[in-house]
Amino acid sequence: MQQQYPSLLLEQAVAEISKLPGIGRKTALRLVLHMLRRDAREVHALGNSLKRLVDEVQYCRTCHNICDKEECDICANPLRDRSTICVVENIQNVMAIENTGQYRGLYHVLGGVISPMDGIGPNDLELQSLVERVEQGDIAEIILALNPTMEGDTTNFYIQRRLAGNRVKLSVLARGVSVGDDLEYTDEVTLGRSIINRTALN
Amino acid sequence: MQQQYPSLLLEQAVAEISKLPGIGRKTALRLVLHMLRRDAREVHALGNSLKRLVDEVQYCRTCHNICDKEECDICANPLRDRSTICVVENIQNVMAIENTGQYRGLYHVLGGVISPMDGIGPNDLELQSLVERVEQGDIAEIILALNPTMEGDTTNFYIQRRLAGNRVKLSVLARGVSVGDDLEYTDEVTLGRSIINRTALN
Secondary structure, eight states: OOOOOSOHHHHHHHHHHTTSTTOOHHHHHHHHHHHHHSOHHHHHHHHHHHHHHHHHOEEOTTTOOEESSSSOHHHHOTTSEEEEEEEESSHHHHHHHHHHTOOOEEEEEOSSOOBGGGTBOGGGTTHHHHHHHHHTSOOOEEEEOOOSSHHHHHHHHHHHHHTTTSOOEEEEOOOSOOTTOOGGGSOHHHHHHHHHTOOOOO | OOOOOSOHHHHHHHHHHTTSTTOOHHHHHHHHHHHHHSOHHHHHHHHHHHHHHHHHOEEOTTTOOEESSSSOHHHHOTTSEEEEEEEESSHHHHHHHHHHTOOOEEEEEOSSOOBGGGTBOGGGTTHHHHHHHHHTSOOOEEEEOOOSSHHHHHHHHHHHHHTTTSOOEEEEOOOSOOTTOOGGGSOHHHHHHHHHTOOOOO
């Protein structure tokens, strides 16, 4: 049953908020009523920051990471290792890898992975621009850091084939048991691979 | 550790969104990146509807329900029973009771319940205006429909005392087992009350 809203403005705001992923009408109503209890200036700040973001945000012309100018801070940083490119699915993954503090190379954001089920093919992703970056030379290694899923593996395989003629080194993230995992509950594929790819200690 | 955002605009939008209740930085980032994939006009519509809401929304001068004009649709409706007032904590509760289709009287939205722990006293709520509505006469019954919590009961008790001199009939929502409940898992206070206040079948 369609809920009756006492105010049209309230109904419109709830309808807009509930378009966001994972937010239903009840949560949207709770958020909107929370905003009404806050200072009107704070809600204006929220609305304005969202509008500014979609109007002014840019994507790095080289790696397609989100940024405020033509080139992102990582690509513009002369201290980064320019011979290594880490290929990731999205911006969150750049942030996750940056947070580890373990990587000093550049990135390439594909904007997704190949997924025939969702109608996403190679031409919907930034794959051609990756090939061009490699063909311009100076790249020694490509680290494929896609999610360990079927779609990620498909995309890895596609990239491997597309770069077959180049002398660039290709690698994928190590797969194995996570820190803190309980072996009893680790899935058998992961556990099996972690035995096959065991790391020598001496 | 403070996460590094690749864009200042992104960081500001995430900061604003994560001020909302129940939304952390990860969820805020996910929502903001989802908005970036949408049409910019949709995000403008979202921002504008929130701004319009906080700027233009009004509260009914009689029952304090949210509305777009001076008097809400319920108070303005000549078909509603004007001799009964249902006292509720907030706007969501008006909507919940309206959705049952079982109530044809008017409402009074307190805007909260008495809660000394949270520093909310009688003067922070619309209690004086409730007393004035009753003293103006024509009210036969007040239904106290507050949440069945300690704060709700305290507020019920306070209203009962404030209205002690009036001849208005006071009632509270029936308490008992919910439809679909399993008696094995019903708390003993509720189950005990449902036995004491059992409903005769013949």
